[in-house]
Amino acid sequence: MTPAKAMLLAAGRGERLRPITDTVPKPLVDVAGKPLIVYHLEALAAAGIHEVIVNLSWLGGQIRSALGSGARYGVRITYSDEGPEPLETGGGIYRALPALGPDPFLVINADIWLDMDLRGCAPLAGDADARIVLTANPEHHPHGDFGLEEGRVVERASNRLTYAGVGLYRPEFFAGCRPGRFPLLPLLKRAIAAGRLQGERFDGPWFDAGSPERLGRLEAWLHARGGRD
Numbered sequence: 001m002t003p004a005k006a007m008l009l010a011a012g013r014g015e016r017l018r019p020i021t022d023t024v025p026k027p028l029v030d031v032a033g034k035p036l037i038v039y040h041l042e043a044l045a046a047a048g049i050h051e052v053i054v055n056l057s058w059l060g061g062q063i064r065s066a067l068g069s070g071a072r073y074g075v076r077i078t079y080s081d082e083g084p085e086p087l088e089t090g091g092g093i094y095r096a097l098p099a100l101g102p103d104p105f106l107v108i109n110a111d112i113w114l115d116m117d118l119r120g121c122a123p124l125a126g127d128a129d130a131r132i133v134l135t136a137n138p139e140h141h142p143h144g145d146f147g148l149e150e151g152r153v154v155e156r157a158s159n160r161l162t163y164a165g166v167g168l169y170r171p172e173f174f175a176g177c178r179p180g181r182f183p184l185l186p187l188l189k190r191a192i193a194a195g196r197l198q199g200e201r202f203d204g205p206w207f208d209a210g211s212p213e214r215l216g217r218l219e220a221w222l223h224a225r226g227g228r229d
Helices: 036-046 060-067 088-100 185-193 212-224
Strands: 005-009 051-056 076-081 105-109 112-114 130-135 147-149 152-154 162-169 197-202 206-208
Touching (some): 005 036, 005 088, 051 088, 060 076, 152 185, 185 197
Parallel strands (some): 005 051, 005 105, 051 076
Antiparallel strands (some): 112 206, 147 152, 152 197
């Protein structure tokens, strides 16, 4: 079942991409002739997900001006403006919950790129509050984040995978949170401890475009394959 709504995390400062991000917000950085965030908008529209929430902070006005209503990409964008200081991943999603609604919703980091079919997401198990996508560890993150056992995310010291920046969340995942700035990781760990975090492995093309070097590798890869429609 494809979720009805998705959130693109676009509020970060992009410190590792400076000086590019001193004047251009990271989601609008051009990659093979297209702003990075536009790849996500087009993928969501192709999957039948037309309601998109985009959070804003650093140079957020540029993102709003560039994307507008989202109609040209086949989506309807609602903006969640966090002000001059981003609320981190957890706080940003929590602030947007009223717009995301009562059903499970997709969350994607705007600074990653992956060639993943977002259609027909498997429904969450009844006892799960979220499901995250894990991928093979890239060179810049060799030790990974979490283990995966029989479709559940686990904590362990070895044989770990990297969180790919894509997840499906119930609003209940954020139970007990309060408005403000806070990271997502403690909530993931809470769900793991309770056995309520599903996981799936993705072995297709995936890039973290969070540094000039990695951005360059993504651009070269896209040019080599002739871009992405």
